[in-house]
Amino acid sequence: MADKVQLLTSIEKKTLIGKRVPKPDSRDKAIGRTRYINDMKLPGMLHGKILHAGVPHARIKRIDVSKARDLPGVHAVLTADDIPEFIFGMARDNRPLKGGKVRCVRDEIAAVAAESEAICDAALALIEVEFEALPAVFDPAEAAKDDAPRIHEGKDDNFNLKYHFGSGDVKAAEATSDVVIDETFNVHYVTHVCMGTSCAIADFDPDGKLTIYSQTQYPYNFKMDLAPALGMHAGDIRVIQPPIGGAFGSKLDVYPYEPVCVLLARATQRPVKLMFSREEEFINAPTRQPVRIHLRAGAKKDGTLTFRDIKCLLNNGAYTSWGPTVPYVMMRTFSSLFRVPDVNIDCQSVYTNNPYAGSFRGYGNVQATYALAIHTDIMAEALGMSFVDLALKNAQVSGEVTPQGAVLNECALAECLTLAADKTDFRAKEKEYAALRDAPGRFKRGIGMAASIHNAGGAKIHKSDGCGTILKLDDYARCTVITGASEIGQGIDAVLSQIISEELGIPMRDITIVNNDSAIAPWDVGVHASRTTFIAGNGAQRAARKARVQILAAASRQSNVPPEALDLREGWVVQEDGGVPVIKIDRILRQMHFSDEPELVMVSDYYEPPSEPEGKDHVGDMSAAYSHAVHVAEVEVDTETGEVKVLKITSAQDVGRIINELGLEAQIEGGIIMGLGYAISEELIIENGQVRNPNFRDYKLITSPEVPELDLHFIESHSSTGPMGAKGIAELPTIVIAPAVANAVHNAIGIRFHNPPMTPEKVARAIWEKNSSRAAAE
């Protein structure tokens, strides 16, 4: 059958893979058209607000909400007395509203639903609370003592989660070491500072089924985790994820404001929206997990690493979210970053009266890499080597298996190290700056390197790490893809469209991605762990290939060309060889649909990555791919004011294969900037359980003028398991940057900072102390 346009001689294969593709929603976001969850209003909607304890540890002697209930415009006031004792949280230690006593300043003791936020505020002010202060404990080492105040009743002590991993014989390995370095690091509290503050909208239907508009990153398990906090069946909860202003891990758990919002909706039988003010957000949103890391490790004279012996103490805070589980990832770095056979790791979290941490981009790896990459630099210095040479000496090669069982297929660590060093003239500059350390002059320059490893093919921390995809094509070759993968700003919408466009030979504009509604899209574990491009991308590719097979079979029947000799390009079925057009895709789809044996192209796929959960011994190949990144930081330190100016960051990262170069760059740039804040300016200052700087004035984010020159290099190792060879990329940039800056600062002024951030005061003080002790010695 001659199609008219068969006169066209040939259609060449064009690809969008590796191209610079704008996110489909970027225009609407740029012009202010996007309606974020924080902007949403439902008909008849009330507003909700929470009364937080404001004190770190106290018995609630009396709480009287009668005046608040009497305020006109107030529809409900709830305390723990008004609801059954719903217990939730991964350690089952949390409740939506706290009765009896409070354990940290965040504790939710009452909640109001009213006609407006202003009435809510007025009502909260009318609630009378009388506390009886209890002895409080804020330091995990203090809280670990026998006589420390108990945070949770009915527990023998304040210990919570405990982790141990051992491999080989560290004592024997230490005996063979020429150098042993023993250092302790204290990494601090930072918070996500999402542009959109925490927000939920709860709406019940007449059958008692709940729709929750949520910022969650994990809609399906979110239902499972939210249900016990409400006494509901998880099946009766529908989760809709409107556009949000950032998550970065902060929305990977259920936090009390969410069930509180729902309980207010249930009590009022009206939709209720609960949204944090910025101050509330700073005080009540999760933080990054602070950790005290004691790291003892050895090497032989030639630089061969011999052992690592590590102890971590985690400030659990009052309740358990993902924060105290970061050792799962910390241990991976300690056992897998460079080749080291003998490893012993012990981690312990201890309850205190501090606020509590959640997950945060990079998870425990930001903390672990901060310690380990500085420790490696100290080791290199002790051995008279450059960081890069010590790292290269111990860099694994493809196929190696780490002590925890990670199989490093397509390992590009050495390439990352070599490229980063070559691009920055690292070895020469490192020597040159170190030699100038004690020369006169107010400004000192330094260069520093850091490296790390992270899972890049999902992370099997649940029974399944999969993602469901449903794909259909209509009579006009328009494709709708219903994916479990959540879009929260990270860019999976563009990536999936590119992959499907590639497989089906249709333009991106003809592809619609549908997701972010648990009643529509199939299951996915959530957007976290740098997994979505890898997992959902594989799923989309597999679904598209099923559709492709169906289309090619039909085209083959019609054209008598074998399907393996056909291809889909530019909206056409073509002959693979020479690109001779056979039939337009929409035409064959209509023919398939309206034939004697009608068929529609609608396929589904559930992709489960080839990874395995860790055993109790913490061994297992938990990701389907792993990746490395190396950063080189160049800094200038003002030795008088202590200001650290980051001049340039050079990044070399194994990305597997570039899918969307624009999205990739944006992720890496954003990650670096976030990590720079961790390094030099951001700290949530918590003293005696109170957040001291809950505002943008005193919580110092990196602003645009301080962003240094960024020189980004992508290494394409072509993952055998990733979609088109891609690996997950989003967390590594945040992980690697801070220790690179710390090593650069050391290179400049000869001082180590084991307690980030390297604020001007901290640096100035350290320089002053160094000069004072030097003067005293002379």
Next chain:
Amino acid sequence: MQVKPSGTLDEYLAPVTIEEAARALADGRASVLAGGTDLMLQAANGRTPYRGRLVNIRRIAELRGAAITGGRVRIGALTTVTDILNHAELAKAVPVLRQTADKFASNQIRNMATIGGNICNASPAGDMIIPLLALEAEVELASWDGAKIRTREVALEKFFTGPGRTVMERGELLTAVSFAVPEAGHRVRFAKSGPRPALEISTVSAAFAATCKDGVTTNVRIVLGAVAPTPIRARSAEALMEGAECSGDLAARAAKAAAGEISPIDDVRASAWYRTHLTEVFVRRLIEDVCHG
């Protein structure tokens, strides 16, 4: 979060003349709105509750703008920080004002924030105040005495009595700030703590003014911000430098003396140690810049 009452507003007035404004303020039951960059935040967080009546002075055209006449600079209270940044004549006559305005908050805040508001807010960290003190500026205050406008002038140095507190009486309106154009050779410089180039509240700020002629320093003024309950002049450091030869370790000695005159606090932004340290660093650098630069 503790919920704090922030006062309520039951009346709003938008006068167009100073007289109307003075009459609207006369009973002392009014809050003045100029740029609003401090007022809105402080009313919202309860620090400065609204007084019942909001008097928006932004429509009083005569309060906005800067002019140099008869050797004196006069800047209307409503002149924004952006106005100052963009005022070519002012920048030529008194470069330190542009230098300071450039380090003030962010573009958006500069567009709204007024010089009068920055002075009346009386923050020890108020950036524009610091060079104005080095210029020995005066403020003009207007009030309604029941029959007519009453005005008085107060030296800026005598204006501040504590954090957020001034000698201004309830009912008074700050209308302008003025100072003599610095004589030829008299240089004024400003410095503040970083590291952010914008949106940085000063941990320490400093201004230095002096005439360095034939190796001798005269007309010395050293002003320090955020290191005492009000911005201060470092009088003993000034005395040390006045008429002294600007050579050798004079800058270092004067800086040390200035650091001894402050009463800094420990707070979430910095320790007293760091404030003292930075004071010394800034004063020394400013002196070196002015006298040797």
